[in-house]
Amino acid sequence: MIKHFPKIEFPTTRMRRNRNVGWVRSLVRENTLTANDLIWPVFVIDGESKVESIVSMPGVERITVDLLVDNVGAAMDLGIRAIAIFPYVNPELKTPNGGEAVNPDNLVCRAVRAIRDSNLEVGVLCDVALDPFNSDGHDGLLKDGMILNDETIEILCEQAIVQAGAGCDIIAPSDMMDGRVGAIRDALDAKGFKDVIIMSYAAKYASAFYGPFRDAIGSGGALKGDKNTYQMDPANMNEALREVIMDISEGADMVMVKPGLPYMDVISQVKESFGMPTFVYNVSGEYAMVRGAGDQGWLDYDKAVIEILTGFKRAGADGILTYHALDAARLLNG
Numbered sequence: 001m002i003k004h005f006p007k008i009e010f011p012t013t014r015m016r017r018n019r020n021v022g023w024v025r026s027l028v029r030e031n032t033l034t035a036n037d038l039i040w041p042v043f044v045i046d047g048e049s050k051v052e053s054i055v056s057m058p059g060v061e062r063i064t065v066d067l068l069v070d071n072v073g074a075a076m077d078l079g080i081r082a083i084a085i086f087p088y089v090n091p092e093l094k095t096p097n098g099g100e101a102v103n104p105d106n107l108v109c110r111a112v113r114a115i116r117d118s119n120l121e122v123g124v125l126c127d128v129a130l131d132p133f134n135s136d137g138h139d140g141l142l143k144d145g146m147i148l149n150d151e152t153i154e155i156l157c158e159q160a161i162v163q164a165g166a167g168c169d170i171i172a173p174s175d176m177m178d179g180r181v182g183a184i185r186d187a188l189d190a191k192g193f194k195d196v197i198i199m200s201y202a203a204k205y206a207s208a209f210y211g212p213f214r215d216a217i218g219s220g221g222a223l224k225g226d227k228n229t230y231q232m233d234p235a236n237m238n239e240a241l242r243e244v245i246m247d248i249s250e251g252a253d254m255v256m257v258k259p260g261l262p263y264m265d266v267i268s269q270v271k272e273s274f275g276m277p278t279f280v281y282n283v284s285g286e287y288a289m290v291r292g293a294g295d296q297g298w299l300d301y302d303k304a305v306i307e308i309l310t311g312f313k314r315a316g317a318d319g320i321l322t323y324h325a326l327d328a329a330r331l332l333n334g
């Protein structure tokens with residue numbers, strides 16, 4: 001980039017020349033947002049032909065697996081090419097060791113199989129972590145008030161294998177245990193899943209903005225304590241870069257920063273430092289804020305959504321997991 005111009009002074013230079021009309025603004029636009037950049041997170045529940053609303057996420061629903069294929073097909077018609085599936089697991093199936101996570105017929109695996117059976121050409125991402133299945137709401141095994149790292153990894157590897165076996169394309173460890181990316185890569189390879197992609201939740205912060213998600217999957221009420229011993233301190237940047245380096249060296253194909261809006265600087269540093277395919281999770285609390293304010297008429301929801309998602313692209317994100325995906329895609333399609 002040329003850093004020194006001979007003359008960039010007013011009135012020779014008038015910045016507004018390139019802003020005066022729509023066509024020139026389009027010509028000089030530096031970043032574009034398309035529906036292809038979006039990953040749509042979907043919540044699934046047991047049962048048939050049921051749709052449940054989520055109080056803290058107006059406009060987002062939990063749906064049964066039989067409704068999933070049609071809904072995903074409609075999202076694809078809008079240009080969305082990838083989804084993330086999250087289960088609301090029935091409370092009676094939740095145990096202290098999250099055993100349901102490794103059941104090849106659990107809700108997530110059934111949802112993935114339904115998509116695969118439909119032959120829709122959509123990328124399917126699944127979280128690897130125990131929280132939807134664990135009676136204490138934690139991502140790992142809790143013993144005597146401590147989250148066990150290495151014991152948790154063994155279960156996560158099995159969880160990744162059952163999800164890959166169901167046909168999941170992207171395994172996304174969201175648990176923040178140390179060493180899990182390498183262990184999951186080895187476990188997948190050993191079972192012949194060598195082309196399954198790993199998108200690591202590399203820099204995942206201990207955030208207040210996950211609250212509505214925990215309502216959505218029913219893990220919040222039971223959560224014992226907080227996740228501060230495994231998720232990152234929001235104050236830290238250097239630590240985020242070290243987390244990302246470690247995940248890359250363990251074999252992550254893509255890395256993620258989470259949440260999004262309070263961590264724009266982290267997205268941009270991660271992208272600049274490593275040049276990896278870099279994703280951001282525009283999380284449930286961020287959705288709830290914008291949706292809530294929009295519903296109150298306090299801001300223009302449509303414009304705010306496009307501004308936020310474009311901001312992620314500008315910061316360096318290649319793609320965005322967002323509950324605004326369907327609204328955004330509709331807006332982008334005019």
Ligand code: PBG
Binds near residue numbers: 211213214
């Ligand atoms: C679980 C997980 C969480 C989210 C994605 N996977 C919550 C948590 O860590 O407690 C949050 C997503 C959101 O808030 O939208 N490991």
